[in-house]
Amino acid sequence: MHFTSEPRLDDGVIEREFTIGEIPGILWTPEFTPIPVPLILLGHPGGLQAMRPRLVARARRAAADGIATATIELPGSGERAPLPGVEEARTDLRRALTAQRPVDDDIIDRLVLPLVERAVPEWRHTMDALLSLPDVSGPVGYSGGIISIGVRLALVEPRIKAAGLFAGSFIPRVIVEEAHRLAIPLHVLLQWDDEGNDRQAALDLFDAFGSVEKTLQANMGGHRGVPAYAGDDAARFFRRHLT
Numbered sequence: 001m002h003f004t005s006e007p008r009l010d011d012g013v014i015e016r017e018f019t020i021g022e023i024p025g026i027l028w029t030p031e032f033t034p035i036p037v038p039l040i041l042l043g044h045p046g047g048l049q050a051m052r053p054r055l056v057a058r059a060r061r062a063a064a065d066g067i068a069t070a071t072i073e074l075p076g077s078g079e080r081a082p083l084p085g086v087e088e089a090r091t092d093l094r095r096a097l098t099a100q101r102p103v104d105d106d107i108i109d110r111l112v113l114p115l116v117e118r119a120v121p122e123w124r125h126t127m128d129a130l131l132s133l134p135d136v137s138g139p140v141g142y143s144g145g146i147i148s149i150g151v152r153l154a155l156v157e158p159r160i161k162a163a164g165l166f167a168g169s170f171i172p173r174v175i176v177e178e179a180h181r182l183a184i185p186l187h188v189l190l191q192w193d194d195e196g197n198d199r200q201a202a203l204d205l206f207d208a209f210g211s212v213e214k215t216l217q218a219n220m221g222g223h224r225g226v227p228a229y230a231g232d233d234a235a236r237f238f239r240r241h242l243t
Contacts, residue, residue, distance in 0.1 A: 001129035010056075013063045020129055022080065023122055024048065025072035028059035029135055033066060036137030038242040039130060040069045041123060041153075043144030043166075046077030058143065061231060065239050068136050072126050074146075075118040083114045093170070108170045112148050116175070120153045127159060141238050147205070148175045155182050162241035164189070164234045167202035179208040186214040187237040189230055194223045 004024075005017040012031045017024065026048070030037060040062050044051045048071065059069040076083035089110035096103045130136050140159045142150050145166040154163045155178050167190040186209055190202050206216050215237070219227055 001132075011060060013060055015056075015059075020072070020122075020126055023072050023126070024078070025070060025126060026052075026055070027068065027070045027130065027136075028056075028063060029068040030063040030066055033135065036135055037066055037068045038139050038141070039127075039136050040067055040141045040143050040238060040242070041127070041160075042069050042071040043142060043146065043150055044071060044074075045145055046074040048073040048078050058231070061235050062238070065235060065243060067141075067238065067242060068130075069143075070126065070130055072122060075115060075122065083118065085110055086114055103170065105173060109172050109174075112146075112170060112172050113174070115146070116148050116152050116172075119149050120156065123149075123153050124157055127157070131159070139242050141242050143234065143238070148172060151175050151179055151182060151205075154184055160184065162186070162238060164237060167191070167194070167197060167205075169196070169198040169201050171201060171205055176205060176208050179205055180210045182210050184211060185237070185241055186211045187234055188214065188216050189226070189234065190216060190218045191223055191225060192218050192220050193225075196223055 001018050001020050003016050003018045008015045014029045014031055016027045042055050042058055055071055062069045073080055076086055089107055092107045093103060093111060131138055138159055139161040141162045142154055142160050143164040145168055147165050147168040148171055150163055150165045154160045162185045164187040167188055188206055217230060217233060219230060
Protein backbone atom coordinates (compact mmCIF):
# COMPACT_ATOMS: atom_id res chain seq x y z
CA MET A 1 0.00 0.00 0.00
CA HIS A 2 1.33 3.41 -1.02
CA PHE A 3 -0.37 6.59 0.14
CA THR A 4 -0.49 9.06 -2.76
CA SER A 5 -1.82 12.14 -0.99
CA GLU A 6 -1.13 13.93 2.25
CA PRO A 7 -3.77 13.45 4.97
CA ARG A 8 -6.59 15.97 4.48
CA LEU A 9 -8.98 16.92 7.26
CA ASP A 10 -12.66 17.54 6.58
CA ASP A 11 -15.14 17.86 9.46
CA GLY A 12 -12.97 15.75 11.74
CA VAL A 13 -12.34 13.07 9.11
CA ILE A 14 -8.87 12.25 7.80
CA GLU A 15 -8.87 11.36 4.09
CA ARG A 16 -5.94 9.60 2.42
CA GLU A 17 -5.71 8.36 -1.17
CA PHE A 18 -3.70 5.22 -1.77
CA THR A 19 -2.76 2.64 -4.37
CA ILE A 20 -2.23 -1.10 -4.04
CA GLY A 21 -0.49 -2.09 -7.24
CA GLU A 22 -2.67 -0.67 -10.00
CA ILE A 23 -5.71 -0.31 -7.72
CA PRO A 24 -6.55 3.22 -6.51
CA GLY A 25 -8.47 3.71 -3.30
CA ILE A 26 -9.36 6.08 -0.49
CA LEU A 27 -9.21 5.61 3.28
CA TRP A 28 -11.19 7.76 5.72
CA THR A 29 -10.48 7.61 9.45
CA PRO A 30 -11.88 9.58 12.41
CA GLU A 31 -9.54 12.36 13.50
CA PHE A 32 -9.69 11.68 17.25
CA THR A 33 -9.52 8.00 18.23
CA PRO A 34 -7.77 6.71 21.35
CA ILE A 35 -7.62 3.14 20.02
CA PRO A 36 -7.54 1.45 16.60
CA VAL A 37 -10.99 1.53 15.02
CA PRO A 38 -13.31 -0.87 13.17
CA LEU A 39 -13.50 -0.72 9.37
CA ILE A 40 -16.30 -0.63 6.79
CA LEU A 41 -15.51 -1.41 3.16
CA LEU A 42 -17.60 0.88 0.94
CA GLY A 43 -18.86 -0.87 -2.18
CA HIS A 44 -20.06 1.07 -5.22
CA PRO A 45 -20.95 0.36 -8.88
CA GLY A 46 -17.67 1.67 -10.30
CA GLY A 47 -16.31 5.04 -11.34
CA LEU A 48 -14.67 6.05 -8.07
CA GLN A 49 -14.34 9.76 -8.82
CA ALA A 50 -17.96 10.08 -9.95
CA MET A 51 -19.11 8.23 -6.82
CA ARG A 52 -16.81 10.17 -4.51
CA PRO A 53 -19.34 12.71 -3.11
CA ARG A 54 -21.69 9.93 -2.01
CA LEU A 55 -18.84 7.86 -0.61
CA VAL A 56 -17.56 10.85 1.39
CA ALA A 57 -21.02 11.32 2.90
CA ARG A 58 -21.09 7.67 3.98
CA ALA A 59 -17.54 7.97 5.35
CA ARG A 60 -18.46 11.01 7.46
CA ARG A 61 -21.43 9.20 8.95
CA ALA A 62 -19.26 6.22 9.90
CA ALA A 63 -16.48 8.43 11.30
CA ALA A 64 -19.00 10.04 13.65
CA ASP A 65 -19.44 6.56 15.14
CA GLY A 66 -15.68 6.01 15.41
CA ILE A 67 -15.47 3.72 12.37
CA ALA A 68 -12.96 3.95 9.50
CA THR A 69 -14.08 3.41 5.92
CA ALA A 70 -12.26 2.59 2.70
CA THR A 71 -13.06 2.00 -0.94
CA ILE A 72 -11.25 0.95 -4.11
CA GLU A 73 -11.88 1.37 -7.81
CA LEU A 74 -13.53 -1.67 -9.35
CA PRO A 75 -11.82 -3.71 -12.08
CA GLY A 76 -12.69 -2.31 -15.50
CA SER A 77 -13.84 1.04 -14.11
CA GLY A 78 -12.31 4.51 -14.03
CA GLU A 79 -8.87 4.44 -15.63
CA ARG A 80 -8.40 0.72 -15.09
CA ALA A 81 -8.17 -1.66 -18.06
CA PRO A 82 -11.48 -3.06 -19.34
CA LEU A 83 -12.40 -6.61 -18.37
CA PRO A 84 -12.34 -9.01 -21.34
CA GLY A 85 -15.81 -9.87 -22.60
CA VAL A 86 -17.74 -7.59 -20.26
CA GLU A 87 -18.41 -4.86 -22.81
CA GLU A 88 -19.80 -7.44 -25.24
CA ALA A 89 -22.06 -8.77 -22.48
CA ARG A 90 -23.17 -5.20 -21.70
CA THR A 91 -24.07 -4.71 -25.39
CA ASP A 92 -26.08 -7.95 -25.39
CA LEU A 93 -27.86 -6.79 -22.23
CA ARG A 94 -28.85 -3.49 -23.84
CA ARG A 95 -30.18 -5.30 -26.89
CA ALA A 96 -32.28 -7.63 -24.77
CA LEU A 97 -33.70 -4.76 -22.71
CA THR A 98 -34.43 -2.65 -25.79
CA ALA A 99 -36.24 -5.57 -27.43
CA GLN A 100 -38.04 -6.26 -24.12
CA ARG A 101 -36.69 -9.81 -24.12
CA PRO A 102 -35.79 -11.71 -20.93
CA VAL A 103 -32.14 -11.37 -19.98
CA ASP A 104 -30.83 -14.94 -19.99
CA ASP A 105 -28.37 -16.47 -17.54
CA ASP A 106 -25.54 -16.49 -20.06
CA ILE A 107 -25.63 -12.69 -20.43
CA ILE A 108 -25.81 -12.20 -16.65
CA ASP A 109 -22.90 -14.55 -16.03
CA ARG A 110 -20.72 -12.90 -18.68
CA LEU A 111 -21.59 -9.46 -17.33
CA VAL A 112 -21.23 -10.01 -13.58
CA LEU A 113 -19.02 -13.00 -12.80
CA PRO A 114 -15.76 -11.64 -14.32
CA LEU A 115 -16.18 -8.57 -12.12
CA VAL A 116 -16.87 -10.65 -9.00
CA GLU A 117 -13.95 -12.98 -9.65
CA ARG A 118 -11.52 -10.06 -10.00
CA ALA A 119 -12.96 -7.71 -7.38
CA VAL A 120 -13.22 -10.11 -4.43
CA PRO A 121 -9.50 -11.04 -4.29
CA GLU A 122 -8.65 -7.34 -4.67
CA TRP A 123 -10.88 -6.44 -1.75
CA ARG A 124 -9.26 -9.16 0.38
CA HIS A 125 -5.78 -7.92 -0.53
CA THR A 126 -6.88 -4.39 0.37
CA MET A 127 -8.16 -5.62 3.74
CA ASP A 128 -4.75 -7.17 4.45
CA ALA A 129 -3.10 -3.80 3.85
CA LEU A 130 -5.65 -1.73 5.76
CA LEU A 131 -5.67 -3.96 8.82
CA SER A 132 -1.88 -3.71 9.04
CA LEU A 133 -2.18 0.04 9.71
CA PRO A 134 -1.78 1.14 13.35
CA ASP A 135 -5.10 3.01 13.47
CA VAL A 136 -7.35 0.33 11.91
CA SER A 137 -8.06 -2.95 13.70
CA GLY A 138 -11.40 -4.40 12.67
CA PRO A 139 -13.89 -5.99 13.00
CA VAL A 140 -14.82 -5.36 9.38
CA GLY A 141 -18.13 -4.67 7.69
CA TYR A 142 -19.10 -4.36 4.03
CA SER A 143 -21.57 -1.73 2.84
CA GLY A 144 -23.03 -1.01 -0.59
CA GLY A 145 -23.07 -2.54 -4.05
CA ILE A 146 -22.55 -4.35 -6.34
CA ILE A 147 -24.58 -6.91 -4.40
CA SER A 148 -23.01 -9.95 -6.10
CA ILE A 149 -19.57 -8.76 -5.01
CA GLY A 150 -20.83 -8.21 -1.47
CA VAL A 151 -22.35 -11.69 -1.24
CA ARG A 152 -19.22 -13.46 -2.50
CA LEU A 153 -16.86 -11.36 -0.38
CA ALA A 154 -18.89 -11.83 2.81
CA LEU A 155 -19.04 -15.57 2.18
CA VAL A 156 -15.31 -16.19 1.64
CA GLU A 157 -13.87 -13.57 4.02
CA PRO A 158 -14.20 -14.50 7.72
CA ARG A 159 -13.02 -11.05 8.85
CA ILE A 160 -16.30 -9.53 7.61
CA LYS A 161 -18.75 -9.70 10.52
CA ALA A 162 -21.75 -7.81 9.08
CA ALA A 163 -22.89 -6.50 5.70
CA GLY A 164 -25.24 -3.77 4.55
CA LEU A 165 -26.21 -4.54 0.95
CA PHE A 166 -27.91 -2.41 -1.70
CA ALA A 167 -30.43 -4.49 -3.66
CA GLY A 168 -29.69 -4.92 -7.37
CA SER A 169 -30.61 -6.92 -10.44
CA PHE A 170 -28.88 -9.35 -12.80
CA ILE A 171 -27.68 -11.74 -10.10
CA PRO A 172 -25.95 -14.92 -11.36
CA ARG A 173 -27.48 -18.18 -10.20
CA VAL A 174 -24.21 -19.18 -8.54
CA ILE A 175 -24.43 -16.07 -6.34
CA VAL A 176 -27.98 -16.96 -5.31
CA GLU A 177 -26.75 -20.43 -4.36
CA GLU A 178 -23.90 -18.92 -2.34
CA ALA A 179 -26.41 -16.70 -0.53
CA HIS A 180 -27.87 -19.80 1.16
CA ARG A 181 -24.50 -20.31 2.93
CA LEU A 182 -24.16 -16.74 4.14
CA ALA A 183 -24.59 -16.56 7.92
CA ILE A 184 -23.48 -13.09 9.07
CA PRO A 185 -25.96 -10.36 10.07
CA LEU A 186 -27.37 -8.55 7.01
CA HIS A 187 -29.14 -5.25 6.43
CA VAL A 188 -30.52 -4.99 2.88
CA LEU A 189 -31.77 -1.72 1.39
CA LEU A 190 -34.37 -1.88 -1.40
CA GLN A 191 -35.97 1.02 -3.25
CA TRP A 192 -39.43 -0.32 -4.07
CA ASP A 193 -39.85 1.61 -7.32
CA ASP A 194 -36.21 1.43 -8.50
CA GLU A 195 -36.43 1.83 -12.25
CA GLY A 196 -33.14 0.01 -12.82
CA ASN A 197 -33.64 -3.00 -10.58
CA ASP A 198 -35.93 -6.03 -10.61
CA ARG A 199 -37.84 -5.94 -7.34
CA GLN A 200 -38.73 -9.63 -7.42
CA ALA A 201 -35.11 -10.64 -8.03
CA ALA A 202 -34.10 -8.61 -4.98
CA LEU A 203 -36.82 -10.24 -2.85
CA ASP A 204 -35.83 -13.72 -4.05
CA LEU A 205 -32.19 -13.09 -3.13
CA PHE A 206 -33.18 -11.80 0.31
CA ASP A 207 -35.24 -14.93 0.85
CA ALA A 208 -32.22 -17.05 -0.14
CA PHE A 209 -29.89 -15.57 2.47
CA GLY A 210 -29.11 -18.11 5.17
CA SER A 211 -28.44 -15.53 7.88
CA VAL A 212 -30.47 -15.83 11.08
CA GLU A 213 -30.36 -12.05 11.47
CA LYS A 214 -31.37 -10.37 8.23
CA THR A 215 -33.38 -7.20 7.77
CA LEU A 216 -34.96 -5.88 4.58
CA GLN A 217 -35.62 -2.14 4.55
CA ALA A 218 -37.89 -1.33 1.61
CA ASN A 219 -38.67 2.32 0.92
CA MET A 220 -40.99 3.83 -1.65
CA GLY A 221 -39.34 5.74 -4.47
CA GLY A 222 -36.84 5.34 -7.27
CA HIS A 223 -33.13 4.65 -7.31
CA ARG A 224 -32.16 8.13 -6.08
CA GLY A 225 -35.05 8.46 -3.65
CA VAL A 226 -33.40 6.81 -0.65
CA PRO A 227 -34.65 8.64 2.47
CA ALA A 228 -32.10 10.12 4.88
CA TYR A 229 -33.30 7.95 7.74
CA ALA A 230 -32.29 4.83 5.78
CA GLY A 231 -28.67 5.88 6.30
CA ASP A 232 -29.34 6.35 10.01
CA ASP A 233 -30.76 2.83 10.24
CA ALA A 234 -27.73 1.37 8.43
CA ALA A 235 -25.41 3.28 10.77
CA ARG A 236 -27.17 1.79 13.80
CA PHE A 237 -26.79 -1.67 12.27
CA PHE A 238 -23.02 -1.26 11.93
CA ARG A 239 -22.66 0.32 15.38
CA ARG A 240 -24.37 -2.71 16.85
CA HIS A 241 -22.12 -5.23 15.14
CA LEU A 242 -18.76 -3.47 14.81
CA THR A 243 -18.36 -1.28 17.90
